[in-house]
Amino acid sequence: MTSLLERAAAPGLDDADLSLMLTIRAFEHKLLDLFGEGRLNGTTHTCLGQEYVPVALEPLLGPADHVFSNHRGHGHYLARFRDPHGLLAEIMGREGAVCRGVGGSQHIRRDRYLSTGVQGESLPVAAGVALHLSRAEPGALACVYIGDGTFGEGAVYEALNLIALWRLPVLVVVEHNGIAQSTPTAAHLAGTIAGRAAAFGIGHERVEGFDLPAIRRRLGPLVARVREGAPLVVEFATHRLGPHSKGDDTRSAESVREARDADWLAHCRAARPEHVGRLEREARERVDAVAAEVAARPPSTWVRA
């Protein structure tokens, strides 16, 4: 019932949350535009449609907590640091890049935030960090973002086993967007994510919809328990609006339409068109200004050790 209520109560968003989500959305669209113009190197994976997940979790995390992100991590970074300049500079290889342009979109480290580009690799590392925290800074946790596709990796199960066995403060956030690159969940995942968490005796919560206050109220006490050594898997049922990376979307028009119909922004626009429209414009203008400023910077410099 909770999930139905959350789904119905779509626009339970205050302006600060909404603006942050819209900034992430505008940032991702800007990246795709820059790619289209041939101004970005390599590849990128946008989180279009999933922006609300890290925004929902951000107030539940503290500065002592570690966050582990993945290949689709721009939203995670922006929700934590609100630093589109540093992130875009990293992706564009410009001065002021968070990691001097070495890591790029998928490999970012700042303070207690770290992303890596190999599926499942970060879970054992997060277990190590959580082991450290449990001894040195009790009460702090390691939050790891993974996707449904990540469950194909054996490292996930080795790590879940250790996390449960050693009662480590690890919060696993699964952004279940129903598709791993081009492969739908039905073709890559036997059973359920809930079942896999249950196999290790790890708690599991499935979150539908994007009523952020309701999600926070529900997850707050559970995240507090993670800090005491009761690890948790939170599965967000979400949607990837865009392609896996740039132009590689082979989904049917119908499934793309379903994702768009479920988009949080579509619901918000429908509920408060003028207000949301104004915030969208402001977010786009902010990101346009960031892009113009960052693109004009000199190339980043890196001195190899």
Add this chain to the structure above:
Amino acid sequence: MRVAEDLNAALHAVMDRQQDLYLLGEDVLDPYGGAFKITKGLSTAYPGRVLTTPISEGAITGVAAGLAPAGDRAIVEIMFGDFAALAFDQLLNFAAKSVSMYGEPVPMRMVVRCPMGGGRGYGPTHSQSLQKHFVGIPGLALYEVSPFHDNLAVFEEMLARAEPCVLFEDKVLYTRQMHQVDSPFSVEVSGGVARVFLDDAPDCVIVAPGGVAHRVVAAMRSLLLEEEIGCTLLVPSRLYPFDVEVPAARHVFVVEESTAGGTWGAEVAHHVHRRHWDRLAGPVTLIHSADSVIPTASHLEREVLVDEADIHRVIRKVVRG
């Protein structure tokens, strides 16, 4: 003191001196103390920092790679080094990369211990020497236990490097004595390289990791007595990055237990060729095991693995023609 005892004593000392150091591995708790007993007594002396783990080489290497940037240090025991293949992603794509891929140096104080090598009849998946598969990874340093290097000093050096290290331990060394070289050979250690030498200038120089050092010294003895060929042996503690000054000699050999193809010795030979090409009578000669899996039956295993007779034969042929 035997090599296994020296390793065990070194681990006790380093755990005692470095209170932020963890040791993780399968079956490392007392009374078992690890499959080769190298960790014996540690869990009793340092409970809470010596953690026995599930059979999950990838995850425990990942845990070490998470402890390290959080400010701790970690030593991982891989029960048989062959299983380091299961930890390769964590070593290659995370631990070693983290040293530099985030733009600023990230300290990664961790050591992965890998018991390697054959000669004990453990068969194809428990007898390999995998050093060559880890050569040339930026941010990953390779070391090998030798009978001549003080293991405590080696551990302290590795943990001070602030980049992940793999320590290879040839299993046949565990029961051998430390520091033992008989007359007329002498041994001295300087700058991380042990030198086993005669008083007179050598006819040839041999470079070898610690695991085969005693086989090389046995061949050096028979070459001296039977052929009057004098050899100097260099045993570097750190295999990679390789930074050893090989003294001028007309003949240089590299001996290792690895099977043929893409060997550490080929890397060393390249290094020597670039520096000393004009002083060599011919290319560096690589002496290693055959291009084969390591069989289990002892007569078959002996055919594949490099031994002192192979070393003697090859060196005699190259030097005497």
